[in-house]
Amino acid sequence: MVNALTTLIIKEIKELLRDPKILVGTVLMPLIMFGILGSIFNISMSSARESFESISIIVVDEDNGWVSSAFKNFIENFPTTKVNAFYVQNLDIALEELKRTNASGIIVLPKDLSQNISKGVRGEIFSYVSLSTLSIMEQGKAATFQSLIEAFNRILSLQIISSKIPSMDPGFVSNPIAGGYYTYFRGNVVNASPQTITGTLYLQMMMMPIIIMIMLFSAMTMASTAIALEKETKTLETLLTLPVNRLTILVGKLSGSLFVAVLGTVTYLFGFNYYMSSLTGGFIEQQNIDLSALGITITPLGYTLMGIVFFISIVATLALAVSFSVFSEDVRSAQTSISYIYIIILVPTLILMFIDINTLPMISQILIYLIPFTHTLVATKNILIGDYTLLPLNIGYLTIFTIAILYVAAKLFTTEKIFTTKISFKRRKAAE
Amino acid sequence: MVLAVEISNLVKVFGTKRAVDGLNLKVNDGEIFGIIGPNGAGKTTTLRIIATLLKPTSGNVEVFGYDVVSEPESVRKLISYLPEESGAYNNLSGLEYLKFMASFYAKNREEIESFVQEGAKISGLGERLNDKIKTYSKGMKRRLLVARTLMTKPRLAILDEPTSGLDVFYAHYVRDVIREYASKYGVTVLLSSHNMLEVQYLCGKVALINSGRIVEEGTPEELFRKYQSNNLEEVFIKVSGYG
Numbered sequence: 087m088v089n090a091l092t093t094l095i096i097k098e099i100k101e102l103l104r105d106p107k108i109l110v111g112t113v114l115m116p117l118i119m120f121g122i123l124g125s126i127f128n129i130s131m132s133s134a135r136e137s138f139e140s141i142s143i144i145v146v147d148e149d150n151g152w153v154s155s156a157f158k159n160f161i162e163n164f165p166t167t168k169v170n171a172f173y174v175q176n177l178d179i180a181l182e183e184l185k186r187t188n189a190s191g192i193i194v195l196p197k198d199l200s201q202n203i204s205k206g207v208r209g210e211i212f213s214y215v216s217l218s219t220l221s222i223m224e225q226g227k228a229a230t231f232q233s234l235i236e237a238f239n240r241i242l243s244l245q246i247i248s249s250k251i252p253s254m255d256p257g258f259v260s261n262p263i264a265g266g267y268y269t270y271f272r273g274n275v276v277n278a279s280p281q282t283i284t285g286t287l288y289l290q291m292m293m294m295p296i297i298i299m300i301m302l303f304s305a306m307t308m309a310s311t312a313i314a315l316e317k318e319t320k321t322l323e324t325l326l327t328l329p330v331n332r333l334t335i336l337v338g339k340l341s342g343s344l345f346v347a348v349l350g351t352v353t354y355l356f357g358f359n360y361y362m363s364s365l366t367g368g369f370i371e372q373q374n375i376d377l378s379a380l381g382i383t384i385t386p387l388g389y390t391l392m393g394i395v396f397f398i399s400i401v402a403t404l405a406l407a408v409s410f411s412v413f414s415e416d417v418r419s420a421q422t423s424i425s426y427i428y429i430i431i432l433v434p435t436l437i438l439m440f441i442d443i444n445t446l447p448m449i450s451q452i453l454i455y456l457i458p459f460t461h462t463l464v465a466t467k468n469i470l471i472g473d474y475t476l477l478p479l480n481i482g483y484l485t486i487f488t489i490a491i492l493y494v495a496a497k498l499f500t501t502e503k504i505f506t507t508k509i510s511f512k513r514r515k516a517a518e
Numbered sequence: 519m520v521l522a523v524e525i526s527n528l529v530k531v532f533g534t535k536r537a538v539d540g541l542n543l544k545v546n547d548g549e550i551f552g553i554i555g556p557n558g559a560g561k562t563t564t565l566r567i568i569a570t571l572l573k574p575t576s577g578n579v580e581v582f583g584y585d586v587v588s589e590p591e592s593v594r595k596l597i598s599y600l601p602e603e604s605g606a607y608n609n610l611s612g613l614e615y616l617k618f619m620a621s622f623y624a625k626n627r628e629e630i631e632s633f634v635q636e637g638a639k640i641s642g643l644g645e646r647l648n649d650k651i652k653t654y655s656k657g658m659k660r661r662l663l664v665a666r667t668l669m670t671k672p673r674l675a676i677l678d679e680p681t682s683g684l685d686v687f688y689a690h691y692v693r694d695v696i697r698e699y700a701s702k703y704g705v706t707v708l709l710s711s712h713n714m715l716e717v718q719y720l721c722g723k724v725a726l727i728n729s730g731r732i733v734e735e736g737t738p739e740e741l742f743r744k745y746q747s748n749n750l751e752e753v754f755i756k757v758s759g760y761g
Contacts, residue, residue, distance in 0.1 A: 090621070090622055093618060093622070097610070097618050100610060100614070101607055101609050101610065104609035104610075104650075105609055319605040319606070319607065319608055320601070320603050320604050320605040321604070321606060321607060323566075323569075323571060323599070323601045323604065324599065324600075324601060324663075324666075326570075326571060327569045327570060327594055327598075327599040328594065328619070328622045329591065329594040329595040329622055329623065330594075330622055331591065502571065502572045502573055505566075505571060505572065506532065506572070
């Protein structure tokens, strides 16, 4: 006999990939979705960037003193943004102008500003930023106003210091101490502030559970569809009378589903990477931190272990999906059946995204660790930071769970219950 | 001589319903054997047990001497089963489907090709075999499935309503193919049908089943004589007491 398993896997992949719902929904949709999102972000970023290159400001000069002259001179030579300033007499006129034009906001230099500062009394400069929408892009506009005023403040401060203490460097007087920030993490020291490191790692730590969750969901959908399609199209009876071991049929189904699920995850990662590069190419500056100095790097051993954890988890998910969908009459009821399993993946994912499990009460920790997919997520996080202490426990628990579920799936697949029991949501009935 | 099928005291219970209730049956090698009976009489359940899909509640079922419960894999090597309500993989082409099925029975690639050619000939679908199955009509699908069942020349073909959904011409053609396969290749055929004419035309031996039991058995001629009838429909009415 020609290799039955290969034949089954090839047929399974063909059936799944030729199903438009699966091809578009699982394999192509991430590329389309993230492609569109990334493009939209790129377009809005470039338009935002253009708007920051030059900014229109209405200046209300009630001061007419040396500070307002200095301010006029300052904004005309502002290095990062070309500032087009329009001068008006009072705030009412400025607000009218703001309504009429597309100026970004108003800066008010109040009466007696120069006089106050000359007397050693702190002066105030008011800004009115115009928010045309409530999008996050508008934050940039507000930041430009803030940086304008802060930069002017510093220049003014240096000017005052040099006039009051001419013998000293005004830069030194205003800033006699420079902070040096280092981070100590798991026995390693790196020259960066903890905020910078956690900021950089945050994205990875947040995204890792999401990617794992999507991969497991995708695998589950594939496996349940593969089984339910056989029932829906009434091909299962014929398939199970073929001269091939039932376990081979089950393994063929799981492997075919695994292949398509991995394909879906790869396209997801491609799409996601494009989307993230659109984000990081914009506002979020790439941080040049040597994470490997902190031990945050995945070694070849780490990659191997991560591969093992993923593989065991996916097999468990597939077997779980088969066990749940084996009694469903069609694809729709199979997908409804497996939606109940989503929760045991979703719960640890959400918890691990926001909370350190170890900070929870003992009873909650035990309950969360009983969920097998918690171990997938915990193991992955630990591999990322090079901590392999709990890995044998994680892999051991996942393996035992997977073997148990595979056994159940195999048992169900070899019994006649696959034909005689039908689940339509909560209803069970025996059929001849 | 080893019997193709030997069933003794077969009982199958689903919950509280006795779908098969002490059924006994013997099918000789090379025979075309027909099972007829009303809906819910236990025909499909019996065929599913022979095809190793269901397990008997009690009783014995053997196919060419192999027990369907303890040696199902040996049984599956000898049989080819066509369920009454059966479909094919919609996203495969007809040819891909035949090749997929043939690969489980063939010893090598040459044999796969020969089975597929045989299947293509039986189906009579010609160029349409290159199209995806989802574009086929109900009749075309059934022709493909009949072709799939017979192309590997199994020792025992179990056909549940083989001509269901076929037009008169193709139903006639399929009956001829079944007869040809039985006589030319020694394929034993066990079929169930609602179409009495079909059973009368095809089968050397017939069993009438009612409420999970065989109520009459014999060649069509024997049954005609015994019940003084001209066709199996009349025999069936008289035996079942509906007349």
